[in-house]
Amino acid sequence: MPELPEVETVRRQLAPRLTGRTVVAGSHESAKFTPGQSAVGHRFGEPSRRGKYLLLPTENGRELVVHLGMTGKLSFRPGEPDGTDPYLRAWWELDNDETLEFVDVRRFGRLRFVTAGDYRDIPTLHNAGPEPWDPTLTPRRFHQLLGASKRVLKTKLLSQRPIAGVGNIYADEALWLAGINPTVTRLGLERAGALLDALREVLEQGIELGGTTLRDYRNVDGDTGGNQHALHAYGRAGLPCERCGETMRSAVLDARTTTWCPQCQRR
DNA sequence: GTACGGCCCTGTTAGC
DNA sequence: TGCTAACAGGGCCGTA
Numbered sequence: 001m002p003e004l005p006e007v008e009t010v011r012r013q014l015a016p017r018l019t020g021r022t023v024v025a026g027s028h029e030s031a032k033f034t035p036g037q038s039a040v041g042h043r044f045g046e047p048s049r050r051g052k053y054l055l056l057p058t059e060n061g062r063e064l065v066v067h068l069g070m071t072g073k074l075s076f077r078p079g080e081p082d083g084t085d086p087y088l089r090a091w092w093e094l095d096n097d098e099t100l101e102f103v104d105v106r107r108f109g110r111l112r113f114v115t116a117g118d119y120r121d122i123p124t125l126h127n128a129g130p131e132p133w134d135p136t137l138t139p140r141r142f143h144q145l146l147g148a149s150k151r152v153l154k155t156k157l158l159s160q161r162p163i164a165g166v167g168n169i170y171a172d173e174a175l176w177l178a179g180i181n182p183t184v185t186r187l188g189l190e191r192a193g194a195l196l197d198a199l200r201e202v203l204e205q206g207i208e209l210g211g212t213t214l215r216d217y218r219n220v221d222g223d224t225g226g227n228q229h230a231l232h233a234y235g236r237a238g239l240p241c242e243r244c245g246e247t248m249r250s251a252v253l254d255a256r257t258t259t260w261c262p263q264c265q266r267r
Numbered sequence: 268g269t270a271c272g273g274c275c276c277t278g279t280t281a282g283c
Numbered sequence: 284t285g286c287t288a289a290c291a292g293g294g295c296c297g298t299a
Binding site for chain 1: 290291292293294295296
């Protein structure tokens, strides 16, 4: 499930191979996608990223916005697209005889071809909070952003509003690292600062290790990430906490499995 | 505007 | 062995 570190890994691999290339043919036929052919004739600039969204700008002020969803993968193939792959959802033939393919088994991925920077049709992106390393994201501002909603903390983090790019895995990891219970609804300034530090730390580690592969995630080269071997909370329900030895607990919060240590993440 | 529940989607796994 | 049901979950939408 691609979160910020996985999307950033994909962006870094995509950049040298996509920048400067022109789309000569393409298709993405799905109600969830901008109608096919729209990117044909456009030349890609340098890819960027906003939260979990990949932003692929073209030189004439347009932008292909890609969300990988749960199982979306981008990869290059020599020559024409693989017409036999039942999960091929979109493809763009480039002017160097390579094809960029978007394969997505569970169809949670989304594509939009928009005027650059105009995300009104993509609500989560339009309303996304600051990037984790935004210099204006101080502990005080993060504390204010968290205070804008009365929902439980884990739900706020997944909403992308207080901070962009955090999903289920990295939220659980950061909350464990900061020793904060996922079900609290309010955080003091100091603890908000500790959570911000923890979020930055787990996301940085995720990027350094090339993302987390639990089942589906693969980077542009088809390789798995390495961060799944460095998890302390996510997926460890029933196992001893690595910090205090207490049995890790899990519950469904906002339809997402949440794992925490009842001892060192007390309410 | 915010909160909340339901839905999308399909491979894998658990249970019978 | 084979079938069925539960599970995984980010984002969006309708309703309150």
